[in-house]
Amino acid sequence: MMNKPHPKKIKPVESRDRIIQAAVMLFARKGFAETGLRELAAAADVNLAMINYFFGSKKELLKGILDTFFSGYLDIAREKLAGPGDLQTRVGRFIRHVVDYFDCYQDYLLVTITELPHDDPEIIAHKANWARKMIGVIEKEICLPLARETGRKIPPTCIGPMLVSLIAARFLFAPVMEEVTGGAGSLELSAYAEMTTHVFLQGITGPDWKETRNQT
Amino acid sequence: MMNKPHPKKIKPVESRDRIIQAAVMLFARKGFAETGLRELAAAADVNLAMINYFFGSKKELLKGILDTFFSGYLDIAREKLAGPGDLQTRVGRFIRHVVDYFDCYQDYLLVTITELPHDDPEIIAHKANWARKMIGVIEKEICLPLARETGRKIPPTCIGPMLVSLIAARFLFAPVMEEVTGGAGSLELSAYAEMTTHVFLQGITGPDWKETRNQT
DNA sequence: AGAAATATTAAACAAACGTTTGATTTTGAA
DNA sequence: TTCAAAATCAAACGTTTGTTTAATATTTCT
Numbered sequence A, B: 001m002m003n004k005p006h007p008k009k010i011k012p013v014e015s016r017d018r019i020i021q022a023a024v025m026l027f028a029r030k031g032f033a034e035t036g037l038r039e040l041a042a043a044a045d046v047n048l049a050m051i052n053y054f055f056g057s058k059k060e061l062l063k064g065i066l067d068t069f070f071s072g073y074l075d076i077a078r079e080k081l082a083g084p085g086d087l088q089t090r091v092g093r094f095i096r097h098v099v100d101y102f103d104c105y106q107d108y109l110l111v112t113i114t115e116l117p118h119d120d121p122e123i124i125a126h127k128a129n130w131a132r133k134m135i136g137v138i139e140k141e142i143c144l145p146l147a148r149e150t151g152r153k154i155p156p157t158c159i160g161p162m163l164v165s166l167i168a169a170r171f172l173f174a175p176v177m178e179e180v181t182g183g184a185g186s187l188e189l190s191a192y193a194e195m196t197t198h199v200f201l202q203g204i205t206g207p208d209w210k211e212t213r214n215q216t
Numbered sequence C: 001a002g003a004a005a006t007a008t009t010a011a012a013c014a015a016a017c018g019t020t021t022g023a024t025t026t027t028g029a030a
Numbered sequence D: 001t002t003c004a005a006a007a008t009c010a011a012a013c014g015t016t017t018g019t020t021t022a023a024t025a026t027t028t029c030t
Helices: A012-030 A037-044 A048-055 A058-081 A087-104 A106-115 A121-150 A156-172 A174-181 A189-205 B012-030 B037-044 B048-055 B058-081 B087-104 B106-115 B121-150 B156-172 B174-181 B189-205
Strands: none
Touching: A012 A037, A012 A048, A012 A058, A012 A106, A037 A048, A048 A058, A058 A087, A058 A106, A058 A121, A087 A106, A087 A121, A087 A156, A087 A189, A106 A156, A106 B106, A121 A156, A121 A189, A121 B174, A156 A174, A156 A189, A156 B156, A156 B174, A156 B189, A174 B121, A174 B156, A189 B156, A189 B189, B012 B037, B012 B048, B012 B058, B012 B106, B037 B048, B048 B058, B058 B087, B058 B106, B058 B121, B087 B106, B087 B121, B087 B156, B087 B189, B106 B156, B121 B156, B121 B189, B156 B174, B156 B189
8 A cells, every 4th residue: 555645734734825825915915904804714715714723813824924024034134144255245145135035025025014113012022023133133244344344333223124125115115106107117126136235335335424415 | 342363263173183193193003904993082082973074084084194294295305306406415405304304204104104005996096196296206306317417227116215215214113123122222313314315325326336246 | 142054972883803613524544 | 444633614702893873062153
C-alpha cells in the first residue's frame, strides 16, 4: 500500500489561506472595520463560522496580516541594509528590494498603513514591537554610519518613517491617482525605485543643508 | 432699541462645531468606521439625532472634514508654490508652511490619510477632485520648471504623493513612534521642516542620478 | 405677542455586527 | 472497519449600528 504524498495537515490550509487572501483584499479596499465577516466569508467562499474557528476573532486575523507584512519588511532590512558595501550601496539595494516587496504585497501594505495610527490598545502593541526592531536596524545600519561619515545626527525615529513613507507613497496614493489620471502616467517600477533611492540618498548625504533656506 | 451684534445664525454653530471637533479627534484615533455615532454624540455633548440633523449622514460628515483639510492644503500650495522666487525658494517656503499646517491640523491629516486608499464610491470622487487640482498646481509650479532647468521629467502624479508623504511621515507614524520611544527623541518642528525641504530639493534637483546604482 | 423657523430631545426602526453553539460531515490513522 | 480529531455547517445569540420620526423647546423676525 503506498503512503500518502502529503502525510500531515495540508487540507485546512486551503480554507485558511482563502480567508487570509480575501481578508487582505477587502481590508485594503474597504478598511478593516468596514469589512463585515459575512462579506469576508462570502468572498473567501467559506462558512461564516470558519473565520472564528481558524483565527479566534476578527482582530487576531488582522494581527496575523500585520505580522506577515512586518516580518517580511524586517527581513529585507536585516538582509539588505546589513551586509557588504558602503551606505549608498546598502541603502540602494534595500530600497530596490522594498519597492518590489511593496509592489508584490500592495494590499498588505495598504492594510498596514491605514491601520497604523489607530490606537486600539490590542493592536498598537503589535505595531510598536515591529517598529522597535526596525528602528534598531536603521539606527545601526544608517544613522550611525551617517553620523560617522558626515557628522549629521538624525534620529532613526525620523529616518524610519520618512524612508518607508517615501517608498510607500506610490502605492498609498495609487487608488486615488488612478481615478485622477485614468490609469496612465505613472513611472515604471524600476524607475520609481531608482528615483526614490536617489531622493533619499541625496537628501541625507548630499551637500550641506541650510543654504536652501529663504524667507517666507 | 439696539440691534443684535450677530444678525444671523451664530447659535447652531456651537453644537455643529462641537460635533466636527469631536469627530475629527475620534476618526483620527479610532478610525471612521470604528467610531459610533452614539460615542461621537457623547463626546460632542449633543443629542444623537443632531449629527444627522446637521450633516445628513455620517459619510457627509466625513466628506466635510476631508474638504476642510484638502482646501487648506490646496490654498497653501497655490499661495506658496506660485508667487516669486526660484524653484528652491518656492518649494522651501511651501514645505515650511505645510509642516506647520499638518502640525496644527494633525487629526485632520490622519483622518485624510487613513481614509485615502479606501474605495467607497461615494468618497473617492471627492478625494480625486481635490487631488486633480493639487496635481495641476504641482505640474505647473514644480514639474515644468524642473524640466526646464534640469531636463528631468517626473510626472506630477509621482511628485505629489512623494512630497506629501515625506512631510506627513512624522505625523502619520507619531502614535507608533511615541509608543516606541516613550515620547522623547523626535526632531523639533522647524528642524523637521528644514530637513524635509533639504531631502526633497536635493533629491529632485541634486546631481545626476544613475551613479548611485549598484548590484544586488 | 404671535407666527415661523430652527434646535433639541427621547424613542423606535430595521439591518448588520462579531461571536457562539451544537450537530453533522470529512478526514487520517489504528 | 472503527474511532477520534479536524473541518464544515445552519442557526441563533445579544449588541450595536446608522437613520428616522414625531413631539417639544428655543430662537428669530414681524
